[in-house]
Amino acid sequence: MKFVISGCGPAGINAALYLDKLLPEPEITLINGEPNPPYSRILTTFYLENKIEEKDLYIYDNDFFKQENVNYYEDVKVVSINKKRKTVKISNGKIIEYDKLLIATGGDPKRPSVTRIDSDKIYTVRTLVDIKKINEKINIGGKCVIMGGGLVSLKMAQALRRRGLDVTILISSQQVLSQVLDQESATIIADQLIKNGIEIKTGIKIIEIKEEKEKLKLKLEFGHIEADFAVIGKGVSPNVNFIDGTKISVDWGILTDDNLSTEETDIYAAGDVIESYNIAYQCRQLNSIWPDAVLQGITAASNMAGKAIAYSGNINMNAVDIFALPLIALGQVEELPELKIFKYENKLKQEYKKLFFAADKLVGAVLIGDIKNAGFLKQLIVNQKLVTNKEELLAPNNVLANYIF
Amino acid sequence: MIYSELEKYNYIGSTNVPINIITIRLKERRILMKNILVDIDLCVGCKTCELQCATIRVSKSKDFIKAVLESPAPKSRIDVQTNGEENLPVQCRQCEDAPCYQACPSGAIYFTKNTDKVVIDKNKCVGCWMCVMVCPFAAINVLEEKKADKCDLCTFMDFPVCVDSCPTGALKYVESNDDLREIKVKRTSNNLKKYIKGRNNK
Ligand SMILES: Cc1cc2nc3c(=O)[nH]c(=O)nc-3n(C[C@H](O)[C@H](O)[C@H](O)COP(=O)(O)OP(=O)(O)OC[C@H]3O[C@@H](n4cnc5c(N)ncnc54)[C@H](O)[C@@H]3O)c2cc1C
Ligand code: SF4
Ligand code: SF4
Numbered sequence: 001m002k003f004v005i006s007g008c009g010p011a012g013i014n015a016a017l018y019l020d021k022l023l024p025e026p027e028i029t030l031i032n033g034e035p036n037p038p039y040s041r042i043l044t045t046f047y048l049e050n051k052i053e054e055k056d057l058y059i060y061d062n063d064f065f066k067q068e069n070v071n072y073y074e075d076v077k078v079v080s081i082n083k084k085r086k087t088v089k090i091s092n093g094k095i096i097e098y099d100k101l102l103i104a105t106g107g108d109p110k111r112p113s114v115t116r117i118d119s120d121k122i123y124t125v126r127t128l129v130d131i132k133k134i135n136e137k138i139n140i141g142g143k144c145v146i147m148g149g150g151l152v153s154l155k156m157a158q159a160l161r162r163r164g165l166d167v168t169i170l171i172s173s174q175q176v177l178s179q180v181l182d183q184e185s186a187t188i189i190a191d192q193l194i195k196n197g198i199e200i201k202t203g204i205k206i207i208e209i210k211e212e213k214e215k216l217k218l219k220l221e222f223g224h225i226e227a228d229f230a231v232i233g234k235g236v237s238p239n240v241n242f243i244d245g246t247k248i249s250v251d252w253g254i255l256t257d258d259n260l261s262t263e264e265t266d267i268y269a270a271g272d273v274i275e276s277y278n279i280a281y282q283c284r285q286l287n288s289i290w291p292d293a294v295l296q297g298i299t300a301a302s303n304m305a306g307k308a309i310a311y312s313g314n315i316n317m318n319a320v321d322i323f324a325l326p327l328i329a330l331g332q333v334e335e336l337p338e339l340k341i342f343k344y345e346n347k348l349k350q351e352y353k354k355l356f357f358a359a360d361k362l363v364g365a366v367l368i369g370d371i372k373n374a375g376f377l378k379q380l381i382v383n384q385k386l387v388t389n390k391e392e393l394l395a396p397n398n399v400l401a402n403y404i405f
Numbered sequence: 406m407i408y409s410e411l412e413k414y415n416y417i418g419s420t421n422v423p424i425n426i427i428t429i430r431l432k433e434r435r436i437l438m439k440n441i442l443v444d445i446d447l448c449v450g451c452k453t454c455e456l457q458c459a460t461i462r463v464s465k466s467k468d469f470i471k472a473v474l475e476s477p478a479p480k481s482r483i484d485v486q487t488n489g490e491e492n493l494p495v496q497c498r499q500c501e502d503a504p505c506y507q508a509c510p511s512g513a514i515y516f517t518k519n520t521d522k523v524v525i526d527k528n529k530c531v532g533c534w535m536c537v538m539v540c541p542f543a544a545i546n547v548l549e550e551k552k553a554d555k556c557d558l559c560t561f562m563d564f565p566v567c568v569d570s571c572p573t574g575a576l577k578y579v580e581s582n583d584d585l586r587e588i589k590v591k592r593t594s595n596n597l598k599k600y601i602k603g604r605n606n607k
Binding site: 010052056060294319320328374376 | 484486487488491492493495504507508510511512529531532533534535537538539540541542543544545546547551
């Protein structure tokens with residue numbers, strides 16, 4: 001059986017590793033769109049801040065790609081699919097046959113129109129190539145603006161600040177992490193960033209960006225700001241520009257069934273490129289996180305190999321360390337009238353917890369400082385357990401004992 | 406035979422977590438690992454295991470008197486919880502479908518080659534807290550040095566110190582094939598209640 005996997009992020013690689021474990025000598029073709037061996041995307045900001053070395057980024061065993069049953073292509077992309085002949089065409093002109101195809105092409109960073117000017121001082125953050133370009137820029141030092149207040153933006157801000165740059169975050173909404181946190185929790189994170197020397201400007205509308213005398217000039221709705229370079233962190237949109245001529249449909253992301261099969265026969269999809277069911281919100285959305293990509297990769301591989309297993313969704317969740325203050329946000333974190341909210345705060349210890357309940361079910365949680373019980377709370381949300389003593393879940397100790405007995 | 410036993414547990418709870426790569430490795434080699442069995446009927450909540458774990462496995466000095474004075478205080482990897490009436494020692498359950506392993510983006514969490522134990526290589530850990538976010542047993546400690554830490558069943562030593570120190574025999578270190586079915590259920594991450602032996606879980 002010929003398996004072709006397009007994309008070598010965590011979804012693609014874990015699918016390949018799983019196929020190799022599941023079947024005797026499966027013929028696997030891996031197509032890596034990037035010009036370097038597969039690496040861990042999440043580690044790139046740690047690499048940028050010099051916490052780890054470049055070699056630490058390559059977390060997969062290199063021998064796998066040299067195995068006889070594995071054909072590995074680097075720095076080429078899938079450009080089209082011929083569903084009748086069951087082949088894909090790749091950017092070096094080669095045609096590759098498949099019995100089962102996996103699309104695990106992730107997403108490309110969004111670029112707001114105002115940033116589409118001809119300047120080599122505006123960077124997106126997704127690939128190792130992006131990070132290396134920024135790394136070269138840092139050595140010169142200076143001032144950087146980051147557009148967007150999402151998770152990747154904050155990670156970038158932290159890394160750049162730790163490398164000694166002046167960092168300003170420009171956010172169009174009223175708070176950092178607007179997709180992840182409620183306003184109150186976001187204020188705590190913003191304070192921590194400010195305390196560590198990062199400037200945050202909210203409610204910002206950028207009208208125009210120009211390059212003048214080696215500097216970027218950003219014209220804002222009110223006032224303007226100057227910088228040596230800018231980083232865009234505006235989220236990603238799925239890479240699906242090669243699916244013309246197939247029946248695959250795309251809404252937020254590629255649509256799949258529970259077996260991660262697309263609407264086209266023998267074509268599966270996994271990772272950031274698909275939309276999946278969010279148990280906390282009870283709807284389908286893009287849930288672009290690493291653990292989902294891994295699990296979906298494994299699930300798709302199993303189904304491609306003929307062993308049917310289902311993927312029935314997950315919740316949105318994020319973990320990040322903001323200048324030594326750990327933060328985990330799970331599920332539906334919104335100050336809504338229909339949600340019951342329980343809170344704990346200890347300012348001295350920098351601990352803050354907030355739980356969100358819809359009737360008797362936990363649907364969301366924010367943990368700052370003391371994050372130890374996060375995984376347990378996550379499990380309660382995913383399994384939609386009825387929680388009778390809600391306050392108990394805020395305690396640092398004995399949560400499992402209280403719950404199990 | 407063992408594999409078909411495992412397959413039965415492929416679907417548990419609402420996430421349908423597929424038992425991952427590790428199951429397949431088990432299929433090939435047909436051996437199962439040892440794990441700690443917790444018998445809650447016998448636990449009196451004395452926390453001897455906590456002290457031993459914190460001193461011998463976590464503290465810098467490895468000496469009980471000095472360990473108490475260390476800052477940051479060494480965090481035990483086993484946590485004896487109580488609801489006032491009953492006690493529940495909690496530590497890493499060595500899930501076969503280990504969500505922590507699937508979530509770790511740095512390669513720090515891995516399965517040991519010969520014994521299939523889930524362990525953390527601290528040198529590789531970057532403190533991203535993805536593992537803490539997904540461990541259903543809340544078994545991962547956040548160390549002050551910004552590293553994740555958890556029970557490794559004392560893999561690189563002779564015998565788990567908590568089991569060794571437990572005065573009532575509530576902790577046992579058992580071979581999985583002693584009672585295959587029981588351990589199988591216990592090692593699945595999505596099954597909070599069934600990982601212990603005792604009056605509530607016969
Ligand atoms: C800086 C940064 C920090 C992050 N931090 C976190 C975090 O802390 N926690 C978390 O959960 N998530 C985090 N993420 C998100 C996480 O990295 C993604 O969810 C994950 O990488 C998705 O995996 P994937 O395999 O679906 O896609 P990707 O990792 O995007 O891989 C897809 C690959 O396919 C390639 N490709 C694209 N088109 C084609 C084509 N036509 N043919 C062949 N190949 C193609 C791409 O070049 C890419 O290499 C972070 C992301 C970034 C950028
Ligand atoms: S109990 Fe937690 S730390 Fe242990 S293997 Fe399972 S997920 Fe990982
Ligand atoms: S905190 Fe460390 S061990 Fe845990 S997921 Fe992150 S890198 Fe891996």
